[in-house]
Amino acid sequence: MAKKISEKCYIHLNGRAIGHVADPLAFVSEVRSARRKGAISGEVNIAYMSRLNVIHINTDRGRVRKPYIIVEDGKSKLTKELLDKLQKKEIEFNYLIRAGALEFLDAEEEENALVAISESDITPKTTHLEVDPTMIFGLTINTAPYPESNNLARHLMFASYIKQAQGLYATNFNLRFDSRAYILFYPQAPLITTTAYETLKFSNHASGQNFVIALSTQYGYNKQDAVVVSKGAVDRGLGRSMFYKTYSDEERRYPGGQKDVFKMPPATTDGYLGEHAYAKLSDDGIIEPELDVEEGDVLVGKVAPPRFLEENLGAGGLEEKTRDDSIVVKPGEKGVVDRVIFTESPGATKIVKVRVRGIRVPEVGDKFGSRHGQKGVISQVVPNEDMPFTESGIVPDLLLNPHGIPGRMTFGHLLETLSAKAASLKGSKIDGTAFAQTGKERMDDYTKILEAYGFDKHGEEQLYDGVTGRPFKAKIFTGIVYYNRLYHMVSNKMQVRSRGSVQILTHQPTEGKARQGGLRFGEMERDVLVAYGASLLLKERMLDQSDKWPVLICNDCGSFGYRDYAKKLNVCPLCGGSNLTEVEISYAFKLLLDEIRSLHIRPRIGLNE
Amino acid sequence: MAKKIDISTKVQQGEPVGVIAAQSIGEPGTQMILKTFHFAGIAATITTSGLPRIVELLDAKKIPTTPFSSIYLMDEAKKDFVKADQIAKKINEVRVNDISRRILENFSNGKIRIVLDKQALEAVDLTPSQVAARISKAYELDAAATPEGNVEISTHTKVLKDIRSISVKLMHALVSGVAGAGKAVVTQSKTTGEFYIESAGSNIELMLPIDGIDKAKIYTNDVFEMYKVLGIEAARNVLAKELKETFDGQGININERHVLLVADAMTSRGHIESIGRHGLVGSKESVFARAAFEETVKHLINAAAFGETDFMRGVTENILVGKQIPLGTGVVKLAVKKQDVEKKSKK
Known part of the structure; x- marks a missing residue:
């Protein structure tokens, strides 16, 4: 009995069983051929689960689908004629689907497909062909050069770094009031581009710069992921960016008819911050653009009704008590007031937005990342004259530690260094799309260009120590790499505390940068002092300083x-x-x-x- | 020279050896993987390892997940495989289940027939009559070998329930070997070339009286059994050895002194205590130290109900109130106090 049921192959349409068939494979191929002919919608996907002996047909929305070239009898259906026509623009992409050359597969139907990555990989069993071999990478990774030469884990890291890159995120940034915005001063298009990069027109809003790098140690200052940067390059604007921060406030209404008021708070208000804090405000209690502001300065003066009602009861004729609720520049922040706008909320209350800008010059502790998942933190900004230089007088912008390369297997990083150098000499961009050329073809091309311009064909150059003027014993690999400046910058994170506020309940120091807090001396840290036997130091930490x-x-x-x-x-x-x-x-x-x-x-x- | 080193490496008064041991074990312990990979081999050699084994030992679990014992042999047997195998057969635990194909119950005449697996029977060197004799002796039943080489038992009852309960009991009846010993296999030592017996179970209490085994070298990984049979000192040694070997097996090198300290602490009260709220930490002297660890409310309520006093002699409670801890530099006290000097000078 039980066996008979499983012999039937049930069909689920969008998850609902609608019937069964005797010969599932014949049924599936019939549905597929009908779809390819255009007899049924191209949005129908069908999959046969051989292990469960079930057919799933999906026609619902929200499925992720990907186009594939159909392969039949070991031959791609996207023929040369079709390709020629497409190139001459006689036909368009959708024609190919109607012609049965391409089809979209969803995740379930992909399980039934045997996909060849390139035409040469097609075997008699192959059912589909990738539209392009680069499709095995995602869109983001395809914007990086030479992804086929890198370790897979590094692709994922690049994908997360590129999200943190500062660039030109929107051309109307000057009109926008994003709570935080980072704009790179001089974005550059990368010397090594890819098809995906050009298709996205990424160079119109680029997020990085071409850095001249040398794979050299600098007196140990660039060990691990540290990088040494030339002060000359930084002074010329390398990696320089603008940081915008918007402070916003609203004249809120409270039950009982009370409301906040934007104004210069009178000295009698509760929590008055002192005359000097309000000094930069104009008469309406709001700051003017292009004024330098720093921590403790008030941007918007606001007076709010008291938090608890009882204070005012019974005091009939007396002046109503008020509370200062002004916006103050947070500790550790400073900049110039960029723009001030007034607007109205849906509830018809007044809103003020103040945008403060500040220049972020690369400094020790700022983070950079290349397109190969290689991050680096500036450990030293070396004066231009102390940086190593080549025979022709080129001073690298950035010194990368060579030990970071072999273990991470980012060969693409080396390839980019070499090819971008060739591109800069040639004066035109070089294509770094995955699988576009073989490694040998690429090396042959680049070495030829480098030799033609009188450089070492492997990109190695004689470098001289900027401090001593002596030549280095080894030739050093020098070239150009496209780097992104990531938004993790010390000036936005740095914080110190010696004495400060404490929590009301426990009388222990507060936690977190926003509250001027300390760093928690936790249980494990406590155990360390116990293990060392430093009983008085421990008492100082746990009691006297707490x-x-x-x-x-x-x-x-x-x-x-x-x-x-x-x-x-x-x-x-x-x-x-x-x-x-x-x-x-x-x-x-x-x-x-x-x-x-x-x-x-x-x-x-x-x-x- | 040797003496000099000896003195300089000695632990000083007030050195917090416990915390150092905890940190020295805890830090590399974070690298231990939960699941370990086993290599193909004899079934008897697969034991729990890695973090689960450490947890099992420190929690003082009564029965180990994979009990295991090594039985070393005396003079002749350790060089002779045949003699060693004879001893192994005395130990090897064989139950009816292991040697039978099926058990047939005849409810009309009240007889139970055990259909023996001849190959399995041969493998453990037993005959049907031996099986029958063993069953009739142990269960006081009439068991006899049949001509076909099976065993038939007369239950002298026709009550269906009784017959079934007897047959279920018979399935697990011990035919030969030591109860709990598991599969005993003769193994050759890789270093000395001597034979010894490894068994996938342990019951050293019953193994010890067997002739030809080395009573001084018998080993089991069951800490509680070691404690029961050979005493707390043996249990402490097993605990330390098992801990050390489990760490070594994970490629983690921990100084033996730290492990020994843990084993000492767990056995110092004459019985095995776990590390945790049911053991060492739960029996701390200080109310505050216990409350700071786990089950805060329970300890505070009990302290209130029984009027407990905290003498503030430990580390945790002194940190809590903000006193100097009685460890390291905190153990040093003035022998002559200021007031005493003043008093004396007045006189």
């Missing part, structure tokens, strides 16, 4: 007491005695005892000595 709290403890009954300053006496409220000792405990411990007391449990502290 939540130290003096308490009076009754020597007789062990409960907390207080100091009566009028009588100049220590008092124990429980036993009434005045024999108390002052000790320092952590506020967290005091809090614990308080909470235990609130559960009607009485903890007592006994003191020695």
Whole structure:
């Protein structure tokens, strides 16, 4: 009985069983040929799951589909004639689908397909052919040069770096009020492009620059992922970018008819920040464009009603109390007010947006990434005269550590270094599309160009130490690589604290940059000091620099007491005695005892000595 | 010279050896993989390894996931495979299930017939009559070998339920060997070339009386069994050895002293304690130290109910209140106190 059921091949249309067939393979091929003829919609996909003996037909929306060239009897259906016609623009892409040369497959139907990557890979069993061999990479990766020469993991890293690249993200950036925006000063089109890059017209809004690099160590300053950058190049605008930040505020309305008001806050407001903070505001309480601002400066003066209502009750004739709720430039930030706009919310309340801009010159700690998943952090900005130079006087912009290459297997990085050098000499871009040429063809081309311009064919050059003027013992691989400046910049992240605010509940220092916080000295860090036996250092960290709290403890009954300053006496409220000792405990411990007391449990502290 | 090094490497007063051991084991321990790959080999040699084994040992699990014992042999047997194999057969655990094809119950005459697997029977060197004798002795049943080489048991009852319950019991009846010993296989040592027995189970209490085995060298990876049979010192040695070998097996090199400290701590009270809230940490003296670890509420409530006192002698509780910890530089105290000096000078 059970066997008979599984013999039937059920058909699911968009997940719903609608019937069964005796010969699934014949049925599937019939549906497919009908689709290729145009008898049924080209959006229908059919897949036979041989293991489950089930057919899935999908016609619903939301499926990701990819075009493939149909292969029948070991021959591509996209014939030479069709290609010629396409090139002459006699026919268009959709014609190919109607002609049964191409079809779209969804994820399920792909399981039934045997796809050849290139025409030479076709075997009698092949059912489809990739439109182009580069299709095995995604769109993003195809914008990188020579992806076929790189380790797969590096592609993924490139894909995540390119998302963080600063460039020209929108040509109307000057009119936009994005909360954060990064604009590269001098974006360049890469010397090595790819078909995908050109098709996307990425060079119209490029996100990087061509850096002259040398694969050389610099007195150990570029070990690991560190890179050394020439100050000369930085001064000439290499990697320079603008950072825009928008502060925005609204005149909110509150229940009870109260509302916020944009104005110069009067000195009587609660939380008044002091006259100097408001000095840059104009009469309407809002800052003017092109004013230099830094931390602590008020951008928009705002006066808000008190947070709690009771304060105003009963005080009939008195002036209403107000609270200062101005926008202040965050600690560690500075720049120039770029633009100020007024607008209105749907609820007809007034909105102010203030955009502050600041130049971000590459500095120690800023991050860069090439198109081969190779990131680097500036470790030193070397004066131009101290940088190594070539015989012809070229000073590299960036020094990359050669140890970063072999382990990561980013051969494409080396290939780009070489070919971009050739491209810069030749004066035209070079194509780096995947599989466009073989490695040998490429090397032959590039070496020929380099030799023609009098350079070493392998890109190696004699470099001289900028500090001593002596030639390096080894010839050094020098060339050009397209680098992206990524938005992780120290000036936006750096933070310090020595003393500062504490949390109300625990009296321990606050956490996080926005709250001027400290770095948590956690459990494992604590264990390290314990293991070292540094008991006083540990006490300093955990108590003196944290939540130290003096308490009076009754020597007789062990409960907390207080100091009566009028009588100049220590008092124990429980036993009434005045024999108390002052000790320092952590506020967290005091809090614990308080909470235990609130559960009607009485903890007592006994003191020695 | 040797003496000099000896003194200089000695642990000093107040050295937090426990924390150092914890860190020294914990840090490389993070690299341990959860699942380990096994290599093809004899079934008996596959034991739990890696992190699961470490967890099992530190949690003081009563029965190991894969018990395993090595039985070393005395003079003659360790050089003679045949003699070693004879001992192995005494140990090798054989149950009715292992040597039978099926068990047939005849409810009309109340007889149960065990159809023996002749090949399996030969492999363990047993005859049907031996099987029958063993069953009749152990279960006080009338069992006899049949001419076809099977075993027939008369139950003297016709109650269906009783017959079934007897036959189920028979399936797991021990025919020969030591209960719990598992498959015992003679193995040749790669280093000495001597024969010894490896078994995929352990019951050293019953293995020890067997003639020809080296009672001093018998080993099991079951810490609790070692404790039960040979005492706490043996259990401590097994614990340390198992921990060390598990780390070594993962390519993690930890100084033996750290592992020994853990084993000492777990056995120092005369019985095996786990590391955790049911063991070492749960039996800490300080209320605060226990509450800071796990089950905070339970410890605080009990402390309140029984009026416990925290003497502030440990590390955790002193950090909590903000006192100097009694370790490292914190163990040093003034022998003569300021007040005492003042008192004396007054006199």
